[in-house]
Amino acid sequence: xxxxxxxxxxxxxxxxxxxxxxxxxxxxxxxxxxxxxxxxxxxxxxxxxxxxxxxxxxxxxxxxxxxxxxxxxxxxxxxxxxxxxxxxxxxxxxxxxxxxxxxxxxxxxxxxxxxxxxxxxxxxxxxxxxxxxxxxxxxxxxxxxxxxxxxxxxxxxxxxxxxxxxxxxxxxxxxxxxxxxxxxxxxxxxxxxxxxxxxxxxxxxxxxxxxxxxxxxxxxxxxxxxxxxxxxxxxxxxxxxxxxxxxxxxxxxxxxxxxxxxxxxxxxxxxxxxxxxxxxxxxxxxxxxxxxxxxxxxxxxxxxxxxxxxxxxxxxxxxxxxxxxxxxxxxxxxxxxxxxxxxxxxxxxxxxxxxxxxxxxxxxxxxxxxx
Numbered sequence: 006x007x008x009x010x011x012x013x014x015x016x017x018x019x020x021x022x023x024x025x026x027x028x029x030x031x032x033x034x035x036x037x038x039x040x041x042x043x044x045x046x047x048x049x050x051x052x053x054x055x056x057x058x059x060x061x062x063x064x065x066x067x068x069x070x071x072x073x074x075x076x077x078x079x080x081x082x083x084x085x086x087x088x089x090x091x092x093x094x095x096x097x098x099x100x101x102x103x104x105x106x107x108x109x110x111x112x113x114x115x116x117x118x119x120x121x122x123x124x125x126x127x128x129x130x131x132x133x134x135x136x137x138x139x140x141x142x143x144x145x146x147x148x149x150x151x152x153x154x155x156x157x158x159x160x161x162x163x164x165x166x167x168x169x170x171x172x173x174x175x176x177x178x179x180x181x182x183x184x185x186x187x188x189x190x191x192x193x194x195x196x197x198x199x200x201x202x203x204x205x206x207x208x209x210x211x212x213x214x215x216x217x218x219x220x221x222x223x224x225x226x227x228x229x230x231x232x233x234x235x236x237x238x239x240x241x242x243x244x245x246x247x248x249x250x251x252x253x254x255x256x257x258x259x260x261x262x263x264x265x266x267x268x269x270x271x272x273x274x275x276x277x278x279x280x281x282x283x284x285x286x287x288x289x290x291x292x293x294x295x296x297x298x299x300x301x302x303x304x305x306x307x308x309x310x311x312x313x314x315x316x317x318x319x320x321x322x323x324x325x326x327x328x329x330x331x332x333x334x335x336x337x338x339x340x341x342x343x344x345x346x347x348x349x350x351x352x353x354x355x356x357x358x359x360x361x362x363x364x365x366x367x368x369x370x371x372x373x374x375x376x
Contacts (some may be wrong), residue, residue: 006327010298010316017295018323020288021189024200025327028192032334033250038144039152045075046128046211050109050120051092051138052082052370057258058091061138065104066095070147072103078127080120082109082370088138111222116370117204121230122220125211133209135230140166140205141256149253150208153246160213160243161235163191163202164253167335171259175266177339177347178354179259184331185324189288194247198284199239204231206255208248209238217241229276236282249334267358269283272369274362293359296352321348 049067051058054099065077081089089106096104107127113119121135134150136142143149153162165187168180190201214220214234238245260266280286299320302361306313325348331337366375 006302007312010302012365013291013295013321014316014323019317020291021323021327023196024189024192025330026192027195028188028249028334029330031191031195031247031249033153034249035152035250037148037152037250037252039148039155041074041148041151042073043132043147043151043154044130045070045132045134045150045208046049046124046130047075047077047134047136048054048080048121048124048128048136049136050080050117051076051088052080052116053084053086053088054138055084055088055091057139058088059095060141062092062095062104064142064144066101067144068142068147069144074130075147076103076105076130078124079102079104079106080109080124081106081121085371104268113220115224115227115230116372117230118220118224122217122224125215131211133211133214135204135207135209136255137205137257139258141169143252143254145252146255149248149250153248153250154244157244157246158210159208159246160210161238161245162208162248163194163246164206164208164236164248164250164255165191165334166203166205166255166257167337168259169256172345174343174346174350175263177343178350179266180337180339181188181328181344181347182351184335186325188327188331188334191247191249193284194245196356197245199235199245199282200285200288201232202235204234205257206253207231207234209234213238213241213243217243223279224277226276228273228357229271229279230331232285233279239243239282251334254335267361268367270358270367271362271367272374274358275367275374277362292355296355297359299352300356303353320352321345324348360361 079092082316094108109120110123111119112122168183193200219234219238221235222237260269277289302313366373
């Protein structure tokens with residue numbers, strides 16, 4: 006068991022440090038000063054988001070970009086609250102002619118994928134930008150993408166998503182977990198492993214998206230509107246890039262409690278059986294077994310404390326390096342005590358969500374699904 010731990014944590018450490026270093030190398034620190042010329046269609050699905058809709062619309066209204074070069078396509082996924090009315094009133098009051106509301110036409114098993122497919126025929130601009138209704142976009146969001154596309158006509162661009170930290174252990178867990186996923190996921194683009202990205206902040210060339218039928222290829226899968234679309238672009242050898250710039254960071258909110266967090270993670274994990282990227286499959290197995298190993302050896306800390314504490318400390322040191330890279334980019338500040346507690350519960354939470362994803366059901370936005 007000891008040798009197994011050395012092998013697991015050794016490989017885990019190499020992989021994590023490698024991708025974190027690649028993320029650091031990909032940082033874009035250039036000032037945004039290029040003339041706007043790229044046109045964007047921003048597609049945003051929403052379902053029962055009345056609580057967040059005003060904030061979203063206000064930030065979209067204040068985007069620092071010529072209005073004739075972008076449009077916002079809001080796709081109503083059968084909302085049962087006042088979300089649609091809030092959108093209609095906002096558009097009318099501020100005379101936002103480039104904001105439109107459409108209805109989800111149920112074109113895929115996944116409501117989010119269906120929403121994009123429903124809006125796509127109405128998108129009139131060259132690039133499709135995706136985000137979520139509970140997100141906040143920065144004022145220079147479109148300018149950052151425009152500057153990236155000055156360099157080269159990319160087909161797929163992934164950019165960072167960050168959870169706004171709030172008090173509470175599970176909120177801190179979500180902040181650190183997503184930060185780690187962003188560092189590793191975006192860091193994997195440089196060596197062309199393309200592990201993962203986040204659909205709350207990605208840009209797709211419309212021509213390539215339609216030519217590849219990139220969403221239709223996985224519309225039968227409930228989750229994974231980001232990773233499986235990325236996979237289609239990877240397999241077709243399209244031009245893929247990241248935009249790791251402060252002005253491109255989209256902020257979102259944590260799940261409000263452990264139950265909704267667990268349902269979200271089950272939804273995320275349910276797509277893993279459909280993975281085809283060998284790098285992603287290998288890393289997923291490595292992360293699960295490394296965390297499971299730490300959970301299993303925890304009782305033995307009493308018998309052989311020094312040795313098994315060493316495994317824990319090495320694992321925490323590896324994760325600390327990844328998060329340190331993330332801290333420097335996202336400018337997050339978490340108390341050391343909270344940070345250490347979160348690192349300690351991380352293996353238990355990751356193992357729990359990983360094992361739960363092997364079967365069962367989950368609910369999302371008032372709908373039930375099988376894992």
